[in-house]
Every structure is written in structure tokens, then in C-alpha cells.
Amino acid sequence: MKRGTLIDQIKKKKSFLCVGLDVDLDKIPPHLLQEKNPLLAFNKEIIAATKDVCVAYKPNIAFYEAYGEMGWEALEATIDLIPDEIFTIADAKRGDIGNTAERYAEAFFKKMNFDAITLNPYMGKDCVAPFLAYEDKWAIVLGLTSNKGSEDFQMMEDENGEALFERVIRISSGWGNPSNTMFVVGATQSEHIERIRKISPKHFYLVPGVGAQGGDLNEVCRYGKNDDIGLLVNSTRGIIYQSKGKDFAEKARSAAIALQQEMADHI
């Protein structure tokens, strides 16, 4: 997807909501377990109920992988179900070199038609560059994550006081451009979002951690928004697992609308 298309969608829908699709047989409504592929049946209803209020979907690849062939079948079919104008993110957090990265790019960008993939920067440029070779596809590089372990290494500072997460964003923003690169910036660390915005004024951020993990949407917008909005805020549990009954899709829709309406005030 082109950057312009994404921005148009955000303005049109007055939403920068990304819905996480972390399918889990223990959490989906039990009546779906009788379906041929319960994971796909769940996603199908969630997508139908939320596609007019969100601008992106983000399946977490680990969940699909854990179900083997049934999982991959559900993932491939899910991507085909999502309308073209909605941005799709393979939350895979891959990070591997040259020919391996090329294989991953092939799997997620060609075999499945994802718009973007999340990438881990630890091994450097070789792990990101192969994804930037695809036109209208995006690399979303982990910058500052929202988990507790983000303090273990991402906060390490060099002698000039630059933290690893700042270095990652500064250096990797030079590998591509704001039309093919985004960064993961956790919502739980809003004091750092302002610093990150100075390093990468034009880039989009994929922001996890709003809601269940404690991040605040107003804080994220205050420090993270740019002229093109520049944010995709993800919510997973707060939307897709609101009910285990037959009304699960309806409840997901209500939760998505509630969050979208908060977002509309910031657009």
C-alpha cells in the first residue's frame, strides 16, 4: 500500500485503529469450535464487524504457527478476506540475514499479500534491506517496545547518552524512507515518544500497548502525532475478546467504535 492511500483511509474513516488478530482456541467463543477451521471462522466475523472502523489488521504470526497447517490455512485465507484498502501487518518480528530475509519477504509479501511486516533490528541492516526492495510494502522496525524486558537492552546508553532504541530509529530510518518504513513505539512509554518523534518526524509508528497494557491514547497523540497523523494504534484483547458468546462480533464492533470515536477527536 502507498503512504498516500493509508493517510486517505485514516482521514476518511477518522480512525487510526489497527485491530490485532491473535487467534486462540482457548479464547474464541466455544460455538465456533465446531467449524471446519474455527480460527478462520472467528476472523471472518471479526473482520466483517470491524472493517469499516479500522484502517489496519495485524495478525500475530506466532498464534497461527502454533496451530500448524490449520493455522497457516487460516492466516492465508484471512489475508484474502481483508479488503484491499485496509493495511495488513504480519506481526512476525523477524530478524535474519540476506537469503533468509528474502525467504521471509517472499512468504509474507508474495505468497501472502501482506502490506507490512514487523522486524527485529538486532542483526542490523542486512535483516531489513531485503524487505525494502518490494514496492509499496513496508518494514516496521522494533524501536521501543511496550514490555517489561524493553529495559534490559533497549535502554542501554552510549557515552553520549543516546539509548539503543534511539540509535535503532536514527540509523534504520536511513535505510529506507517514510514511505516504506515504520517503527514500533510502545504506548506505555509516552515520555520517550516525544524523543523518538524528534528523530523521525515523518515516519508512521505502530503503537501497541494502549488499553490492556496501560498506554493512554491521549498521551500517545500528544507526543506522537505528526501532520499526517503518523500513528497506527493497535488494540487486540480490548476488541476481539470482549465476549465468548454468539454476540462476540457485535461486542468487538462496539469496542472498536468506542476507540475509533476517541481517535476521531485527534484527527
Place this chain on the structure above:
Amino acid sequence: MKRGTLIDQIKKKKSFLCVGLDVDLDKIPPHLLQEKNPLLAFNKEIIAATKDVCVAYKPNIAFYEAYGEMGWEALEATIDLIPDEIFTIADAKRGDIGNTAERYAEAFFKKMNFDAITLNPYMGKDCVAPFLAYEDKWAIVLGLTSNKGSEDFQMMEDENGEALFERVIRISSGWGNPSNTMFVVGATQSEHIERIRKISPKHFYLVPGVGAQGGDLNEVCRYGKNDDIGLLVNSTRGIIYQSKGKDFAEKARSAAIALQQEMADHI
């Protein structure tokens, strides 16, 4: 696998060779393409030809993933083919938090019966701990990799001169112990292997980069070996892609034996 079993195997076979199984339809002998699952047919012959001279196999998960269901089928069947006394490493370089990490652990340790998985430390302890909860399974944490991009971030130093790769090894060695944690230490950077051995005297290292990537086995042994050998040296292209003819398994065996004999001198 228990640490003691791995060490026994190394001493018995006079080998610390790990064979990389990076299957690629463009590189395997063309006559195998008629097989029902060419990837599996290839692995089957490679394993039969090398299992008495190596102590570990390392399938690179990206390659299997790229082939979708055929790839996963080949991967699962490959693991079942490998004798129990040979250490199996899922080279997945995963790095994700809590429930996602648990899913990956389930996929690689329970659904498939791998002994170990490679993990990316960027997101910290949350990404490694769930794998350490499995008895007799191993987390292999990326320390210093052998690719060019390793310089981008792994070499970053704090005000005391400690590099990120040293910090990763120092801190993450405290999350588990030398019986459930290894580190990836690239062979191309032998000047650093000595520094790493000081930080983690008892741990095993998975060493890529010998051969095709320019690493030298003697250098690796000189700086990296410990009392229990403490090394698994991986070779992929140098073994499995020596021929595209019907003699490919035979050629793989010869290459594996040549490397094993070099290793025998160090045991």
C-alpha cells in the same frame, strides 16, 4: 536433551558439527523435484548420509515457512527422522513477549520435538524466559552474529566500554544456566570470542560462519573451546549443497567427514 548427553555425543563421535538444513528448491538436485515432498526427500538423504558424523541439525525455519504447508509438513517429518541422540535446533530467531513466546515454545518444543530454538534478545527477558520453563530444552540467544549488520547495533558501547553483545551475554546468562542456555557467537569475529568466553565460561556456543562466510575453525577452537568443548560449529552450504547430481548425499557425507576430522584434533 540434557547437557551431559550432548557432551557424551561430542566425545563419542569426536565431532561438534551441526549441519544446517536450509532447504531450497532452487538448490536441491533436480531429480528430487518429482518426489511428493522434495524438501523432505532431500533432508531424508542428507540425514542418512551425515547422522553418524554430526551431533546436531539446524533447520532454518524461514526456508520451510516460505513453502507454506509443504514446508511445514517437511519440517515436522524431518524432525521425526532425526535420531533422538542428535541435538535439534529450530533456527527461528524468534523474539516476542509472554503469551506469544509461549505459543512459539509450544510450536517448537511440544508440537515439534526440537531440543533448542534460537532467540533474539532485543525485547529482553520476557522473550527468553518462557522457553527456559521447559525441562531439557534450550534457548540459544543471539549474542554476536556473523553478518555485516552485526556492526550496526551489537557493537554499540556504553560509557564503560561494554558492547551490546557483551551486555546481552552477561545479562541473559543470568536468566537460565549453562544447561539450558547457549549463545550464537559468529566465527567471523574470533577477536571477540575470547572476550565472550570470559563472560560465559561454561556455556555452549552455536557458531555459524565457518567456511563459506570466512570463519576459521582453529581460531574458533583456540578462543572459544572450554573443558566440555562448549562449541557446536554449524556448516550449511559447505555440506548440503556440494552437488546437484544423484551423488549429492555422498558428497555431503564427504564434506561432513572432512570437517569432523578437523574437529577430532580439537577434542
